[in-house]
Every structure is written in C-alpha cells, then in structure tokens.
Amino acid sequence: MACPIIRVSGLVTRFGPQTVHDGVDLEVRQGEVLGVVGGSGTGKSVLLRAIIGLLRPSAGRIEVFGEHLGALDPDRRRLLERRWGVLFQNGALFSSLSVAENVEAPMREHTDLPQGLMNELAGLKIAMVGLPADAAPKYPSELSGGMRKRAGLARALALDPEIVFLDEPTAGLDPIGAAQFDELIGELSRALGLTVVMVTHDLDSLYAICDRVAVLADHKVLSVAPVRELERHDHPWIREYFHGPRARAARDSEAE
Ligand SMILES: Nc1ncnc2c1ncn2[C@@H]1O[C@H](COP(=O)(O)OP(=O)(O)OP(=O)(O)O)[C@@H](O)[C@H]1O
Secondary structure (H helix, E strand, O other): OOOEEEEEEEEEEEEOOEEEEEEEEEEEEOOOEEEEEEOOOOOHHHHHHHHOOOOOOOEEEEEEOOEEHHHOOHHHHHHHHOOEEEEOOOOOOOOOOOHHHHHHHHHHHHOOOOHHHHHHHHHHHHHHOOOOHHHOOOOHHHOOHHHHHHHHHHHHOOOOOOEEEEEOOOOOOOHHHHHHHHHHHHHHHHHHOOEEEEEOOOHHHHHHHOOEEEEEEOOEEEEEEOHHHHOOOOOHHHHHHHHOHHHHHHHHHHHO
16 A cells, blocks of 8 residues: 555644634545545635645644654755645636746746756646647736646646645636546646645546545544545435535546
8 A cells, every 4th residue: 555645643723713623634645646525614725725834733743755844944844845736726826927937936936947947847847737838928817717727737747746736626617628637637647656635626526536535524534535435425414425416427427
C-alpha cells in the first residue's frame, strides 16, 4: 500500500464560537486522486487551506511529506510550498498578468531561473494543460472559463509539484468542459505520478477520476473509501448524496 504523503490528525478548526472541524483525521496516499466531498459549509475548503498552511488550526497536527506544518521555520516552509501546487476555486489568476506571466509567477517567487528559461517552461506547462500556444500572451479576461481553469492548473504545475490541491476544479464548467477537465487531471496524475487532493461537488468527477473519496460531515471525516464502497455507507447524508438522481446519472455515464 502506498505510504501517506499527507497526514491530518485530530484537526480542530474554530472561527469564534463556530466549530468547523472537531477531530478530523485523514491520510492521503502518494499518487492517489482523493476527492473531498461534504455538504455546503462542512469545511472542505477550510481543510484544504489548513493543509497548505494558509490557516492555523485550533488544535491537531498536519504533516505533509512527513513534516509537521506547525513546527516549521519560514525557510523550511518555503521549501515545502515548492512541492505542491494549488488551483483555487475561481482559478485565482492575476488579472493584470498574461497567462504566461501567471505561470511564471511561482517560478519568479521560488527560483532564480533566467527569463528565457521561464518563458520556455511556461510554454511547456501551457501545452501540458491543453491550451493553445496563442493563449500565452492573453490576459485572463480574454479566456473562457474552461481556459482560465486550465491556465490556473498550468500555474499550479509551474514548479513540477508532487501534490496538486484543487478546489472545485469543475465548478462553473459545462458538462463537456468539466469531463474534459477531469480527463486532463486524471491523465496528468497518471503521467506525472501526481498526488491530487480535490474538493468537489461534482459526482461525475468522483466516478471518473477519484481513487478514494473522503466525506466531511458532523465536523469530521466520516469515511474515506473508493466511491463504490461509499455508495453502501449508511450515514444519511452519504445515502442521499450517492443515491439521488444526480448520482444515478453519474454512475450510468461511468458505466457507458
Ligand atoms: N476566514 C474565515 N473566518 C470565519 N469563518 C470562516 C472563514 N473561512 C471559512 N469560514 C466558515 O467555515 C465554514 C466552512 O467553510 P468552507 O468554505 O470550508 O465550506 P465548504 O465545505 O468548502 O463549503 P462549500 O461547499 O459551500 O464551498 C463556513 O461556515 C464558513 O463561513
């Protein structure tokens, strides 16, 4: 069995009187595509932000690549940050930078590569996510939603990360665009041996590319299992989620 690349134990997250997580445990295995699902407001995005160190948990421990995030000095933290890439919910591109400049931004922040090499690498990443070369000089406002997501993914891949975190990558895409994006993530994960942690509401994505799915409910991770096993879980939210009409449609399209 692949070893855990991320280990979250006893995570508690509170905002004032609100407790979002109350003892979240989760292990992510190297090379897997892990989906994170749960009702609205159950703390999926907050969990992602805690794992990448954007948010300090109230209690608990988060280890990434065996390093305890809470105990890292800033230099070690920066080294660790180079090993993952993040695609935020809306792509979060810098609107005043071209696509190529967006992809180069992490290189500029974390490396001393000469400009020529950065240009070349950005071109490679742009091609890798299936964008045409003429997208490179364009600004985010000149791209479709699907192209912006791809550009965000190219930026997440800029430093050849070992883990990619995706927050609702297919939200806002039409079903064909969403399926193509799923396919791209699956292909990249296989080809590059990437570990992918993906917050999603998209049942199609779970069936299409996730090796396992973690369910957040009742302030905890209730279960982590392949989607076919989760279908048999008896928690009311999981039952409703996996046995509603949308789940049936997703299962049927996977079977086709
Ligand atoms: N910085 C913050 N300060 C205060 N409350 C916050 C903060 N960030 C998130 N929250 C609260 O934490 C809860 C969980 O938020 P989160 O965005 O993780 O939910 P989610 O499961 O991703 O939901 P959705 O599926 O609707 O995107 C929400 O009630 C939210 O209002």
